[in-house]
Amino acid sequence: MIVFQDVIEFYINAVENFKERKLNLCSPLEEIVLKSAGSNLAYVDNRIDALKKYGFDFWEGERPRGIDRKVLYSKSDNFPDFLFKVRRINGDFICGSLLELKDSEGGNVASFNSTIPTRFKSLEEIDVINGGNLVSRIASIKDEVIDYTKSSYYTFDRYCFYLVRTHKCNSRMVKLSVVEGSFFETVPKEHIFHQLFLQILRNHIAKKQLEIPEEVLKQVESTLACITDQTIIAASRIIEGASIRPRLRVMAEVHSEGNPHSSHYPEIVENSFNLILKDTPQVSELKRELSQRIQGIQVFRIHHKRNGPHIVFQLRLTPQRTLDSDYV
Numbered sequence: 665m666i667v668f669q670d671v672i673e674f675y676i677n678a679v680e681n682f683k684e685r686k687l688n689l690c691s692p693l694e695e696i697v698l699k700s701a702g703s704n705l706a707y708v709d710n711r712i713d714a715l716k717k718y719g720f721d722f723w724e725g726e727r728p729r730g731i732d733r734k735v736l737y738s739k740s741d742n743f744p745d746f747l748f749k750v751r752r753i754n755g756d757f758i759c760g761s762l763l764e765l766k767d768s769e770g771g772n773v774a775s776f777n778s779t780i781p782t783r784f785k786s787l788e789e790i791d792v793i794n795g796g797n798l799v800s801r802i803a804s805i806k807d808e809v810i811d812y813t814k815s816s817y818y819t820f821d822r823y824c825f826y827l828v829r830t831h832k833c834n835s836r837m838v839k840l841s842v843v844e845g846s847f848f849e850t851v852p853k854e855h856i857f858h859q860l861f862l863q864i865l866r867n868h869i870a871k872k873q874l875e876i877p878e879e880v881l882k883q884v885e886s887t888l889a890c891i892t893d894q895t896i897i898a899a900s901r902i903i904e905g906a907s908i909r910p911r912l913r914v915m916a917e918v919h920s921e922g923n924p925h926s927s928h929y930p931e932i933v934e935n936s937f938n939l940i941l942k943d944t945p946q947v948s949e950l951k952r953e954l955s956q957r958i959q960g961i962q963v964f965r966i967h968h969k970r971n972g973p974h975i976v977f978q979l980r981l982t983p984q985r986t987l988d989s990d991y992v
Contacts, residue, residue: 666946668823670748670759672954674701675842675939679958679979682937689838689935689981693765693827694718697746706760706806707747707799710739728805735798742794743778744824750807750817757820760807762790763842766828771925773828773918779898780856780916781848783942784821787812793898795911830925831934836983839925841938848922850970854892861888921969929966936980940966943973951975 666672678700681687687696694710698720705722714720715737723736743764750760762785766774779785779793787800804812812818824845831837862885869876891897900911920926924940932938939954941947943965951963954977962978 665751665753665758666950667758668761668825669751670701670704671761671763671823671825671842672939672950673704674748674763675977676954676957677701679937679961682979682981689829689840689937690832690835692717693767693829694745697763697765697827701746701748701763704749705746706749706803707744709742709745712737712739726805728802730801731805740798742796742799743790744799747799747803747822750809757817760803760820761823761825763825763827766826767832768830769833771830771923772920773830773923773925775918776916778913778915780853780914781826781845782824782853783845783849785824786821787818792896795898795900828925830923835935837934839932839934839936839938841924841932841940843924843940844942844974846942846971847924847940847968847974848918850922850968857893857897858889858891861891919970924966928969931964931966931976932978933980935983936978938979939977941975941977942971943975947975950977 674697678687678696681696681700682689687699694713695718698705698708698714698718702720708714708720708722711722714722728736744762745765746763748759748761748763750757752758764776764781766776768774787803791797791800800812800818804810804817807817809815809817826843826845826848827840828843829838829840831839865884865888868874897912898914900909902909921928923929924932924938932940941950954961955963958977958979960979962976962980964976964978965973966976968974
């Protein structure tokens with residue numbers, strides 16, 4: 665079984681919903697996920713809208729302990745928007761993928777407002793990013809994992825996926841893709857963080873016109889190179905004498921070469937639903953499976969300008985108006 669089989673199944677189910685016209689490319693992203701993933705979800709961030717707008721009861725038939733009643737059906741505003749349930753093979757955890765929604769009226773990918781997009785994240789890292797453990801507690805209940813912080817369940821690397829839509833209100837220009845995090849993580853996040861702080865330092869030195877000996881600068885830069893761990897960067901800080909606890913919130917914008925819907929990748933056409941995965945031997949094995957299961961799917965390779973070859977599974981759809989005028 666492929667380690668992110670959960671996302672493969674979600675893509676296949678979504679394709680069926682599009683073909684049967686239960687959904688279309690202009691449907692709300694939340695509805696697409698809920699109707700195509702359903703009971704395979706271990707975490708839904710906006711549980712109140714899932715129930716009231718789309719009739720999806722995340723806690724159906726369950727009475728979870730340890731979760732405040734006000735939180736059971738609420739919007740938590742945590743990262744990520746969705747988590748898939750884990751599966752076990754020979755005692756090891758697989759699947760449990762993250763899915764974050766990125767919706768945009770224009771051609772750019774919506775900004776990442778809570779974290780740097782990466783290929784992998786653990787629940788441990790997610791808790792630090794959120795400044796709390798609500799996501800991991802809810803997920804562990806759905807996955808039936810006891811003492812989850814003492815288990816590999818808490819620390820194993822989960823694949824990150826992003827459901828990206830551009831031109832969401834334009835039924836002729838809309839593009840929708842399930843994108844593996846590797847498409848955005850073109851250099852290691854550890855490198856990004858220390859380079860970020862180095863640039864901030866150099867800009868301050870230039871602005872204040874400071875004269876600092878070269879050997880001192882090299883020592884400072886060498887020290888800053890140790891700043892690599894987002895879980896440490898994102899944690900709240902206690903400053904002596906301060907009545908606030910400051911924390912750094914990492915945000916990111918996507919370069920045009922990291923946007924699969926940009927002109928850099930003309931193969932990703934309008935009115936298409938795509939699954940974009942890093943080209944690996946395991947992904948190559950998917951070509952035959954998905955070609956057999958999805959009639960009309962096209963499979964091709966694109967070359968990421970900064971991160972090498974990726975495989976695209978593409979279904980082209982006829983331009984449609986939204987199913988409900990309230991969606992516009």
